[in-house]
Amino acid sequence: xITPVPDCLQPYSPPVFAPLLSSLAVxxxxxxxxxxxxxxxxxxxxxxxxxxxxxxxxxxxxPSMAQIAPMAPRLAVDGSSRIKGLSYESSAxxxxxxxxxxxxxxxxxxxxxxxxxxxxxxxxxxxxxxxxANVRRFIxxxxxxxxxxxxxxxxxxxxxxxxxxxxxxxxQPFSIHAQLAAAPWKHEHGLLRIAIKGKDVAxxxxxxxxxxxxxxxxxxxxxxxxxxxxxxxxxxLVAQMxxxxxxxxxxxxxxxxxxxxxxxxxxxxxxxxxxxxxxxSGSTAGEAGIRLAYAQAREAHIKGGINRVLLxxxxxxxxxxxxxxxxxTLVEAERKSGTGFSTLGVGDxxxxxxxxxxxxxxxxGSYHYLDTLQEAHKVLVNEFTSTLAxxxxxxxxxxxxxxxxxxxxxxxxxxxxxxxxEQFNDDKVDAGDVGAGHTVTALYEVIxxxxxxxxxxxRYQNKEKPAVTPAGNVANAGELAWxxxxxxxxxxxxxxxxxxxxxxxxxxxxxxxxxxxxRFATAVAGWAQWLRGSSMIxxxxxxxAVAIARExxxxxxxxxxxxxLRLVELSATLKR
Numbered sequence: 048x049i050t051p052v053p054d055c056l057q058p059y060s061p062p063v064f065a066p067l068l069s070s071l072a073v074x075x076x077x078x079x080x081x082x083x084x085x086x087x088x089x090x091x092x093x094x095x096x097x098x099x100x101x102x103x104x105x106x107x108x109x110p111s112m113a114q115i116a117p118m119a120p121r122l123a124v125d126g127s128s129r130i131k132g133l134s135y136e137s138s139a140x141x142x143x144x145x146x147x148x149x150x151x152x153x154x155x156x157x158x159x160x161x162x163x164x165x166x167x168x169x170x171x172x173x174x175x176x177x178x179x180a181n182v183r184r185f186i187x188x189x190x191x192x193x194x195x196x197x198x199x200x201x202x203x204x205x206x207x208x209x210x211x212x213x214x215x216x217x218x219q220p221f222s223i224h225a226q227l228a229a230a231p232w233k234h235e236h237g238l239l240r241i242a243i244k245g246k247d248v249a250x251x252x253x254x255x256x257x258x259x260x261x262x263x264x265x266x267x268x269x270x271x272x273x274x275x276x277x278x279x280x281x282x283x284l285v286a287q288m289x290x291x292x293x294x295x296x297x298x299x300x301x302x303x304x305x306x307x308x309x310x311x312x313x314x315x316x317x318x319x320x321x322x323x324x325x326x327x328s329g330s331t332a333g334e335a336g337i338r339l340a341y342a343q344a345r346e347a348h349i350k351g352g353i354n355r356v357l358l359x360x361x362x363x364x365x366x367x368x369x370x371x372x373x374x375x376t377l378v379e380a381e382r383k384s385g386t387g388f389s390t391l392g393v394g395d396x397x398x399x400x401x402x403x404x405x406x407x408x409x410x411x412g413s414y415h416y417l418d419t420l421q422e423a424h425k426v427l428v429n430e431f432t433s434t435l436a437x438x439x440x441x442x443x444x445x446x447x448x449x450x451x452x453x454x455x456x457x458x459x460x461x462x463x464x465x466x467x468x469e470q471f472n473d474d475k476v477d478a479g480d481v482g483a484g485h486t487v488t489a490l491y492e493v494i495x496x497x498x499x500x501x502x503x504x505x506r507y508q509n510k511e512k513p514a515v516t517p518a519g520n521v522a523n524a525g526e527l528a529w530x531x532x533x534x535x536x537x538x539x540x541x542x543x544x545x546x547x548x549x550x551x552x553x554x555x556x557x558x559x560x561x562x563x564x565x566r567f568a569t570a571v572a573g574w575a576q577w578l579r580g581s582s583m584i585x586x587x588x589x590x591x592a593v594a595i596a597r598e599x600x601x602x603x604x605x606x607x608x609x610x611x612l613r614l615v616e617l618s619a620t621l622k623r
Contacts (some may be wrong), residue, residue, distance in 0.1 A: 150362075151195035152401040154462040156581055159494075159501040162450045164508070169471045171464040171478035172243070172442040172487050174433075175404060176426075177392055177416035179205035182578065184395075184418040186614045191621050192578060196400065199460030199575040200489070206571065206611075208486045208564040209602055210244035220438040221245045221481060223532060225549045227493075228561040231569060231595060232587035235498045237555050239456075239491040240565055241446070241530060245438050248483035253436050255291040256353040257309070258284075261340040262325060263360035265300040269327035272418070273393045277359040278322050280391065280423035284357075285319060287431050288312030295343045296321050299336025301329035309347035331363050334374060344386045353435050355387040355412065362392065362399025371402050378410045382477075385538070389434070391426075392416045404463075411440065411480050429605060433482035439534040441478040441542065444489065445471045447529040452551045455494040455502060457583070459572050471533060474542050481534075490572050492583075493527075495555065527551040558595075566599035567608065574615050580623070589619035 160168070178201035185192040213222045222244045230236040260281055268274040288294060292312035298304050307321040340356045348354055378388050388410025392403040400416070407414035413434060415426045426434055443466060448456050470476040481487060494500050523529075532545045558566060574592040576584045593615050600608045 149193075149396060149398045150401045151193055152404065152463065153195050156576075156579065156583065157458045157460075157462055157465075159455050159457045159583075161455050161500065161502050161504070162448045162453045164505065166448050166450060167445060167468050168448075168456065168458055168491070169443065169445045169466040169468055170458065170461045170489075171466055172444065172481060173200050173408075173461060173464050173479050174204060174481060174485050174487060175201050175407065175414040176205040177400070177404060177414045178202055180416040180418050180422050181392075181400065183610075183614055184416075186618050186621070187418075189621065191618060191623055194579050197575055197578045198463070199572050199579075200464070201460075202575040203460065203488050203490065203568050203571045204486070206567065206607055208242065208244075208488065208568065210242045210486055210564070212244045212484075213246050219534075219543070219545060220536070221534075223530070223545065223547070225528075225530060225547075226561060226565055227527065227549070227552060228556045228558045228565060228569075230492055231558055231573060231591060232584040233492075235495070235555075237493045237495060238558075238565075238569060239493055239528065239549065240568065241444065241489045241491075242564075243442075243481065243485075243487040243532075245433070245481045245483055245485040248432050248436055248438065250287070250289075250432055253432060253483075254352045255293075255349050256288075256312075256355070256435060257293045257295075257344060257347050257349045258288075258353075258435075259295045259297060259340045259344045259347075259356045260322075261297050261299070261336055261356050261358045263300070263331060263333065263336070263358075263363075264298045264325050264327050264329075265331040265363065266328050267331065267361055267363045267394070267397060270394070272395065273361055274325060274327045276393055276417060276420065276423070277391065278325060279420050280417055280427060281322050281359070282319055283420075283423055284427040284431075285312075285315055285322070287428060288315065288318075293347050293349070294318050295340075295347060297336060297340045297343055298325060299332050299339070300327075301332060303332060303335045303339045305339065305343060309343070331360075333360065334377065337374070337377060341381045341384075341386060345384065348386075353387075353437075354385055355389060355435060356410075357389050357391060358403075358406070359391040359393065360403070361394030361397060362402045363394075363397045371405065374402070375405055375409050378406050379477075382409065382411050387412045387437070387480075390414050391423075408479070409477070411437075411477070413480075413482070425605065425607075430482075430484075433485045436483040437480045437537050438483050438485075439481040440537055440539075441474070441476075442481050442487075442532065442534040443471050443476075443478045445531045445533075446491065447531075448493070449523060449526050449528060449551070450496075451524050452496050452527050453493050454496050454498060455500040457492050459490045459492060459576070461489065471531070474535070474540060488568050490568065523548070525551050559598075563599040563601035566595055567601060570596035570599065570615075571611065574618075578618070589615050593619070 178196065178198040181196055182192045210224055211222055213219060224242040226240045227237050230238045262277060264274060285294065290311055290313040293309040294312060295309045296307035298306050307318065310318055344354055344356055382388065388406060389412030390403040390407040392398065392400060392414070404414045417423050464479065466476065527549045529546065529548055533542045535542050558569065570592045573584060573587050574589060577587060577589055577592065593612060596608065596612055596615065603609055
């Protein structure tokens with residue numbers, strides 16, 4: 048009986064033991080030959096006539112591992128798990144996995160800019176929060192997110208901040224604040240925070256709402272984290288509806304259907320029953336669904352009310368018009384009718400996040416990602432008024448830095464919201480909307496005058512000269528920056544302008560002297576840049592973000608900041 052080959056060598060036994068088996072066969076033949084050759088000479092006739100006995104050769108024992116050890120170099124394995132020097136068709140079995148076709152919009156981090164050459168920075172406000180929830184999904188399953196899934200502004204703006212809102216009697220619908228403190232990753236650099244707080248509006252004071260739920264019920268929506276989650280989320284929203292509100296339900300898969308025409312918000316059972324009947328199957332005709340949803344919105348339009356389509360999908364469009372440019376053109380054209388377009392993204396492997404964000408941005412809506420029912424509760428219940436009610440449209444910001452006090456600057460995030468200098472004053476250029484009670488935060492890293500910069504000066508340009516007044520005094524020497532904000536009242540086509548100066552402090556304040564909201568936003572921005580693998584934060588790590596955030600939790604009514612700490616600590620243990 049031959050000793051079994053050890054399991055660890057089974058896949059490679061033919062090439063390793065072939066020489067041993069060949070030698071064994073030769074040995075057996077030799078033993079048999081010797082047995083016949085050396086028969087006794089003095090044998091009787093009967094003995095010679097008797098059949099020869101069968102000779103069974105006992106095979107030699109299998110070589111020990113010690114004897115095989117010298118052959119170890121021949122078993123060297125390369126980086127592809129194949130034995131070096133051997134040629135064969137296949138290696139160890141690898142289980143097949145579904146291809147991950149998730150799509151994210153690519154972008155590069157904002158670069159450093161010299162104030163002497165580019166003093167202006169212009170961008171659109173953004174209240175989307177989808178990036179944070181999607182990043183959380185990756186971290187919770189033990190993975191760091193793809194670089195382009197991390198957008199710093201959405202990470203920062205995911206959290207609410209206790210900024211002071213507009214005072215009674217203020218004509219503008221939001222307040223603006225600015226504060227400066229040292230950057231945690233480079234203490235010689237400053238962080239300039241620009242904070243906006245929309246006025247609060249009670250749910251009872253909101254105008255009537257005409258909401259069209261546009262739900263993807265194609266086959267790709269069948270997993271528990273897709274259609275079943277969407278159905279539960281929509282029921283949370285239905286619970287917030289008032290009798291004056293209207294709800295419609297439109298679905299799309301291989302075809303489209305109006306499952307529920309405009310129904311009063313008081314008929315919650317009827318609406319929920321319609322939601323319960325939704326089943327996933329078929330392909331995805333998203334373009335036809337969008338057209339039908341807008342048609343339904345027009346049919347139930349409420350003049351002076353909140354008219355909005357809420358698209359819930361994984362973004363996997365594969366029937367009809369699937370070109371993102373054509374879909375964006377469709378949403379842009381319908382936006383002019385006064386109907387907003389918001390998106391609720393779900394799903395994983397085939398999730399088209401790039402399309403979900405772009406459609407919401409173009410449709411004057413907001414983009415959210417639902418990874419859990421708790422996130423749905425945050426978006427559709429806790430932030431009900433800010434998600435639906437717009438208090439300022441097309442909000443743009445433009446910051447002019449003073450070369451007398453600032454050497455260089457960079458905007459953290461908002462790469463996909465950048466505007467040109469001319470677009471700031473062009474009322475035809477669309478920008479972000481701000482909802483009731485919304486907070487918007489933007490952070491600039493600034494290098495003060497006299498501190499070494501990151502960008503070389505130009506050779507052939509004039510030497511830097513500060514602006515000088517006719518009287519010969521340096522103009523506005525006590526100012527760090529000039530901030531301008533443009534916005535439109537809902538329904539207006541003409542923008543309004545707000546402008547104010549940020550004073551230059553005598554010395555750069557330490558970060559620990561800033562308020563807790565400033566410090567927490569800084570921790571989030573630092574973590575977002577760390578997740579993106581940014582080279583602009585030196586050795587700042589996830590652990591540094593934890594240290595700052597832990598001392599700046601402040602008001603954490605819903606536990607979002609505590610969860611942030613858990614996620615950052617977990618991310619520090621994951622490999623890139």
